[in-house]
Amino acid sequence: MNRKSLGKGLEALIPGAGRFGVRTVQEINVESLRPNSSQPRQEMNQENLDELTESIRLHGVLQPILVQRAETGYEIVAGERRWRAAINAGLKTIPVIVEEFSPEQKLEIALIENLQREDLNPVDLARGVKKLADDFGLTQEEIAHRIGKKRPTISNLLRLLELPFEVLKSMESGAITPGHARALLGIEKKEDQVLMARKISREKLSVRDVERLIRNLRDVKKQAEKQPIAYSKKIQSSTHKEKSLQELLTGMLATRVRVGSHRIIIEYAGEEELQRIYSVIRGREEPF
Numbered sequence: 001m002n003r004k005s006l007g008k009g010l011e012a013l014i015p016g017a018g019r020f021g022v023r024t025v026q027e028i029n030v031e032s033l034r035p036n037s038s039q040p041r042q043e044m045n046q047e048n049l050d051e052l053t054e055s056i057r058l059h060g061v062l063q064p065i066l067v068q069r070a071e072t073g074y075e076i077v078a079g080e081r082r083w084r085a086a087i088n089a090g091l092k093t094i095p096v097i098v099e100e101f102s103p104e105q106k107l108e109i110a111l112i113e114n115l116q117r118e119d120l121n122p123v124d125l126a127r128g129v130k131k132l133a134d135d136f137g138l139t140q141e142e143i144a145h146r147i148g149k150k151r152p153t154i155s156n157l158l159r160l161l162e163l164p165f166e167v168l169k170s171m172e173s174g175a176i177t178p179g180h181a182r183a184l185l186g187i188e189k190k191e192d193q194v195l196m197a198r199k200i201s202r203e204k205l206s207v208r209d210v211e212r213l214i215r216n217l218r219d220v221k222k223q224a225e226k227q228p229i230a231y232s233k234k235i236q237s238s239t240h241k242e243k244s245l246q247e248l249l250t251g252m253l254a255t256r257v258r259v260g261s262h263r264i265i266i267e268y269a270g271e272e273e274l275q276r277i278y279s280v281i282r283g284r285e286e287p288f
Helices: 003-013 046-058 080-088 103-116 124-135 140-147 151-158 165-173 180-186 190-202 206-224 240-253 271-282
Strands: 026-029 066-069 074-078 093-098 257-260 263-266
Touching: 003 151, 046 080, 066 080, 074 080, 074 103, 074 151, 080 093, 103 124, 103 140, 103 165, 124 140, 124 151, 124 165, 140 151, 151 180, 165 190, 190 206, 240 257, 240 263, 240 271
Parallel strands: 066 093
Antiparallel strands: 026 093, 066 074, 257 263
C-alpha cells in the first residue's frame, strides 16, 4: 500500500492533518458524540477492539479524534474505534479536534483512515468507493488519486459488487478472499457463483484451484454444446417435488443438478469433481 500517497491525500483534505499540535485539542464528553454517518466500515473486529480498549485503559487516548458539530452534540469524522474503545475502557471524555467537513470529505477521510490501518474489508471499501462515484460524481481516476490506489484497483473493487449477496457476505467474513471473488466473476450465472463460493469455503480451495475448476466447467460446457443430446428439449415444467429435489441436490452436491423428464442430471468439471461428488453421496472420503 502506498502510505505516502495516503498521507498526502489526508493532508490535502484537512490542512494540518498529522500535525495536531497546530490546532486546538479539547476534551469532550463521550456521550455527546455519535458515529460518522458516512462510515464505510459496517463491522468492527471485536478482538482488535478489545486490544485497543486495553491499550486505552492503560495509556489513555494518545491521538485526538476528528469531529464536527451536529444538530445535537458532535459527529465523529475519523476515530470511531478509539471512541468506542474509550467508552469500553470507562473513559468519560475523549480528546477531539473540531472541524467542519463536507459530506464528500467525511467519506474520503473515513476511507483513508481505514486504509491507513488496513482495517477495511474489500466489500466495505468497494461500497465506499461506489458512494464516492454515485453521490459525488467522481471518476475512477479521481477516486484512485484521492485514496491512494491505482485506477485498475478501483475498477476491480467496483466489479466485486456485481456478485450475489451471499458471496459478498462470504468475503466480508473472510471465508473467501478478493482473489477468489474476482475468479467467480468469470462464472456467468449468479447461482453458480454462489455454489462455487460455498465450495471454496467448504474445501478451502486456493484461487488457482478455483480458476482451474472454472476453466474445466467452460470446457465441459463447450463440449456439451457441440454434441447432440437425445434429450435436447429443455426440461419442461417440473413438478413442485422435482424442483424441491433439484434445489436440495444442488445445495448438497455444490454443483449444477437438473431434475425433470424422468432424469436427474448431475454436472461435474472433471475427475476431481467427480470424486468429490461421489464422496458426498457416500458420506465419507473413499476412492471411486
